Each structure stands twice: as structure tokens, then as C-alpha cells.
Amino acid sequence: MKHRLILFFTLLTMCSPFVLSATASAAGSQTNDEQTGGIKIRAKARLPENQYNQEVTYFDLLVAPEDKQEVFIDITNITSEPVTIAASLNNAVTNNNGVIEYSPTSSQTNQSKGLKLTDFAQLSDTDFVIPGEESFELKVTLDMKNKKFDGIVLGGVYLRQTDDEKESQGNIKHVFNTELAISLRQNEMIVPEEISMGTIGVGLVNSRTFFKADFINKNALIVADAELKVKVYRRSGNELLFEKTIDKMKMAPSTQMTLLIPTEGQRLSAGDYVIKATMKTSNNTYEFSEDMTISQEEAKELNEGDVSIEEDNMLLYIVIGIAAAVVLIVIIIAVIVVKRKSRK
Template structure:
């Protein structure tokens, strides 16, 4: 049975602008959302929540949801903690993401809201989100987004037999919370270096972690892989204009191309820059034989290295020829006798 494929077009999920929501044509969306900006908004020109609240304070903010259709619809909602995905983009769409170990106050844990909203035809409702600021004072930013998508009917088994692609759109309204105006700098840490796969292609990933409660902007990364003490670049990746959510991490990939993983010791040289901040690393890592074999077995678009097989086959052929020469020599000697 062919699987039903649903394509979710998340609008918008880019931290580079934090412009929430993105307006689309009525033909694309059955509903719309807009933030009701409160008096303690830091910048009232913004269409997302950017609030300053004292430690221990509580506040309820509202988003107006409007049903643009002549039918009743149900909107699924959640308040999501911002994370960084492996493309180096701040992601607000994950309801239950893996939380970084440096994040003390995930937005999802300090807010309360309903999981869904039922809207009659051509109607609007104010959707409340209760915020409870942590009692303990902190510097920096808590970041996330209020996520909205329309609930759709489940497909029957007969409808699932053929491949279908459906466009389902979603809104995210950003939410940034702080307790004071203290500016802090992002800091970047290099964690594990791991041979793995992305879409069945061999890659080595370097886990990068923003350990501070601030957005890391305009992040450029240069990464090169060498043999342990070599000077020849084996594989490399360069990427610019990435962003990281506060207290988050992501896996930066370096493609192995069409080459098989070879067991051995390697070195990763990496430079990351954000404005005037620069981080440099030179770290060793190992690809063991068991891991290399397992990943090479399932990797796509790999140019297999048959050198060892050719050497073994050549050696066996040579031994066979020598054996035949030996037998022929013995037979010839017997004939002469």
C-alpha cells in the first residue's frame, strides 16, 4: 500500500526576521491570526510578542483567530520552545523538541493554553496564553512561538492507497520574554563529532551548542576534515548566515561525498564567526571499522572501493598459476623419466 504523504509548509519559521504571522491569500488559508500587543511590549511596531516581565510575574496575552470560511473549523494550537534545526535555522514548529541541557526555562513549560480552538463559520475568538515568569532572576531571552494549524479529517484506508500530496499551512507568532535590558553575548561550544548519515548519505556531523540565553545571529561556519596529522583537505563544508536559538544545539554536517567511510583517525578544523566573535577548534575523532561497514552498507551514491578485493583476487590468481606451473613441471619431469 502506498503511503499518504502530507507536505507541511510552515509559515513562517525563520528567526532571521521574526515577522509573524506571514499573510497569505485567502485561497491558501481558511483562517488568520494576529497578536493583540499588550502595553508592556518592548517594541510596539512588531507583530510578535516581545515582552519584559519581572521575576514571578504572571500575564495573559491574546491572539485573535478568525475563521474565514462558511464552515466550522478546528484550529490546533501549541506554545513551542524555539530550537535550532540542522539547517542552522531557528525552528518554532516542534511541539516536543529535544531540549538543550543549558536551557533552564523552556517557553512551553512557563505557559498555559488550550490545545485546540473550535471556530464557527465567519467568526473570531481571542485565544489566551498565560505566561508565568520564573521566580528566579535571569539575564537574556526566553524564545519560542505560538503555533496554529487547521485540524484535518483522517483519511480512510481507500483514500490512502494512492500517493497524495496535500499542502497544509500553519502560522507561528513569535514570543520573546525577558526580565531586564541586560545584553549578553552568545557563546559557542563544539561537542560530539559523529560519523552518521543524512538521507542515506554519509556525513560527519559536528554538534554546535549555543550555551547562552540569547539568539546567535549571522553565524558563518568553515569546516574541513583531514587525516589525523595530514595537510590535504579530504572533505569540507562552508555555510553562512545561520542563526541559533538561545540555549540550543544543532548538528552541522560535512558531506563525505561519494566516498566510503574508511576506518581511521581524523582531524576536524572548524572556524565559526558571528560579527566580531570568533571560535576556532581543531579536534580529533575516530571512525571505527564496525561503524564504517554499517554506514557504507546502507549509503546511497557510493563509489565502492574494490582495491582490496582486486588484491585478494590477484593474489589467488597468482597462487593458482604457480600451482599449475608446479603441477605441469612435475608431470613433465615424470614424462622425461
């Protein structure tokens, strides 16, 4: 394989329906690799007095503009062997599949349109070792810097087991991580929902051709349980060329996601296209339509770079067929001539 595939094995826990399943992670009672899928740690937030929602296991904090605060995460090694952890605090991103995540190396488009958790928070430690069956106290320091805001600022702590990273057959790299969300709010005001469609285009991703469409959650709220349908047409005509649907998608506050619409190994031709999208949320239905043009040069570059496109050997087959037919005719004529001569 030309490209490395990163597999993330994330231990998730229960969380509020208002925040996605990917925003919090914690522990079960399993204690070995086979039972936990490779996860060797349990992360538990010590919920402070200003916890807004007491029914969730991640930090959902009600803060004031002048607040300075320390909160703590207890990280327990649930195995008998030491485990090495790389910790980072990251802003929430919305990935290509409509899932919120906190990976520090996320390749997803994440153009934040608002405040970021990293503006107000920092970790006490970023690299540490936890002995077998012991715990480590990770401190998160918050300083709101007299900043006032409505809605939610969302991010999370990302814990990666660095000593377990190894490559297996096929250049697959196994990365074991645990995530725990941090949500900040200053009031109970519900900000209005507003979704827009951004840039559209086409390009190669991992040597395969995709149409691309950006969607922007413009305000500081989580968009949950949305349905997104995107379709690609020729501008002239109603023939559907490509489509992609995501059910139960989520969008982090004030962020942008890029949806990839696969071309499934089909060759692209130059010309005018239109991308139409419908997003249904619990509050609204949004309709979008944007035109685009693919040039001859761009189509040629995409088709040559797409490893999923099968080589078109039709012309070769036609040439071979004609040559075979000519040879056969020559042989038949030669046989007829020989037979006539033999009769004489």
C-alpha cells in the same frame, strides 16, 4: 522512498532583525489555497502594555519575576470553509540548517542549556475548529514564578492545520503551519556571547552518511547573521574531504544545534579524521578543531547502509574482462589450428 519527507509551509511576517525571520508569522490578504500556499489562517498577537519592542508583530515582553499575565492571539480563518487547528507552545530550537523554529515534533537536536518558555507559559486550548471567515481567541497564561534571569527566554506558538494533512505521491506529507514567537526578558542587559563546539561523530541520517558536529549557544541571547564553515580532513595530510557552509545562520538562546556534513555518496574508510570549524558572528570569530576515529566495523556498517553509494563493480568488470580475453584467445588459437589443418 523509505522515509517520509515532511514539507513545512510556513507563513512568515516581518520581525525584528534581533529575532529571526522564522520566529514570527502572521498574515497577508490572500484568501485561497493557491494564493496562500495552503495557509488558511491569520494569527495576530494583541500586544500588551509591557511589549518591549512596539515595532514587531510577535510578543516581546518585559516582565518581572513576580508577574502573572494573560496575553491573547487572534486566529482568523481567511477562507469560507471550517479549519481544524492543533495548537502547541514550544521552546525555540535551532535546526540543522541554522534556523530557529518552534515545531513540537522537531527532530533537530535541542539540548536547552537554560530557562525554557514552557516553564512559564501555557495555552488555553490545544485543539479547536474555526468556522469559515471567523476568529478564535487563544489565550497564553504567563507565570514567572519569582524566577530572576538575564537575557532572553524564547519560544513560540505553533498552529497546525490538521484537516489539510494528506499524503501525495512519493510519501510526501504536506503540513501547513503558522508560528508566532514569544520572547521574555526582565531587563535590558545584554548577556555576553559564548559559543562552544560539542560532540562530533559520523552516522546515517535517512540512509545517507553524514559527519556531525554540535555547536552550543551557551548564553541567553540570540546569535544572528552568523557564518559557519565546517571541513573534514584526514588527520594525516591536508586533503579536504567534505565541507559544509551556512550563511546568515541563527541560534536560539541557550540551545544546541547539530550540523550535518554530507559525504555525497563517497565511501568512508577506517582511520583518523579531524573536523575543523570557523564561526563568525557580529561580535566574535570562533575556531574549533576536534579529532575522531572511524573503525573498520563502523566504516563497513556506514557504507553498507548508505543508499547513495553506488555499487563498486570494478572487480566484476575485471573478472569479466579477463574471461572475455581468455575466450578470445581460445577462439583465435582454434581458428589458427583449423586453418593449419585445412592447408595440410
